[in-house]
Amino acid sequence: MRKKDYYSILGVSRDATLEEIKKAYRRLALKYHPDRCQGDKEAEEKFKEITEAYSVLSDPRKRAEYDVRGATETINIGDIFEVFSTFFDTDFLRTQEGSYASDLRYILELDFEEALFGTTKELEFERLEVCNDCGGKGIESDSDAKVCTYCKGNGRIEVVRGFFYFSQSCPKCGGKGKFYKKCRKCRGRGRVVVERKLQVDIPAGVDSGTRLILEGEGEGGLYGRRGNLYVEINVRPHEKFVRKGYDIYSELEVELPFLVLGCETEVETVWGKKKVTIPPSTQPGSKVVIEGAGVEHGGRRGNHILIVKVRVPTMRELSEEEVELLGKLAELARKRSNNSGFFSRIKRRLFK
Ligand SMILES: [Zn+2]
Ligand SMILES: [Zn+2]
Secondary structure, X not given: OOOOOHHHHHOOOOOOOHHHHHHXXXXXXXXXXXXXXXXXXXXXXXXXXXXXXXXXXXXXXXXXXXXXXXXXXXXXHHHHHHHHHHHHHHHHHHHHHOOOOOOEEEEEEEOHXXXXXXXXXXXXXXXXXXXXXXXXXXXXXXXXXXXXXXOOOOOEEEEEEOOEEEEEEOOOOOOOOEEOOEOOOOOOOOEXXXXXXXXXXXXXXXXOOOEEEEOOOOOEOXXXXXXXXXXXXXXXXXXXXXXXXXXXXXXXXXXXXXXXXXXXXXXXXXXXXXXEEEOOOOOOOOEEEEOOOOOEXXXXXXXXXXXXXXXXXXXXXXXXXXXXXXXXXXXXXXXXXXXXXXXHHHHHHHHO
């Protein structure tokens, strides 16, 4: 029989502890497991090889025998998968899936007003929860387990080597004496995906980037703890209003005569219509502040800030009288600015 170096197959030293051997096997089995490497013949061979190495080195008697004789009883492939189903059911898949309670992230889109004034939202999401049927163990109940016929449930078998009888761990059931069926509901994973609906009160004043923490609403772990749910707010932009911190900005278009002479007007804010005064000689781009019409926070409110723009009416909108008066106004402005050359040059270029 060709000697295989089981130690180098698992990448462990000859004096490796059982823990080290288990660890090495778990790492390699994760990498080469047929479920992960479907159709990859080389990986399948590798899996069989590391599984064989593990099943020998994890059994103290087989390992001792192997160390002395450099060989052990032949293990066929059918056995390997059976031996391994035990390890697989209880440890392997759960390691693969990640059995710890993990946090979830939920992006919640809100309208501008919903973010300002607060609202109640129903969140719908999927999360992993510990399987009710098996309590997270991943296996059917003990009474459903099939007794191993090879060792008759003892977990150990006697083998003859020359003149000696050896008692060794059963290679078929891995010493457990039984074959546990994977839990039908969770397929051995210990957790199942569950739909969750949750009513959440969104407080007033949240903004894009605000993160609400709902403790214990994340995924259930196999070790009792539950992860958290992080709700991240994303506020949809408003047609007219832009929010910066606790202040709200909007544009106010005003025609020239009102900017020059000053006026009173009404503007929309999130708190309804408000009167504002545009002082005489207001320049485009200047700001008019309406105090206390911004975002409410901790019993106070930010401001609403108007950015003044000039509204230029088109010729079509204007009455004959307005055009006539604008003409007079232009004439007077030309005289005042004493810069007739500049205006006539522009006019020539535009109308030639
Ligand atoms: Zn057995
Ligand atoms: Zn289950």
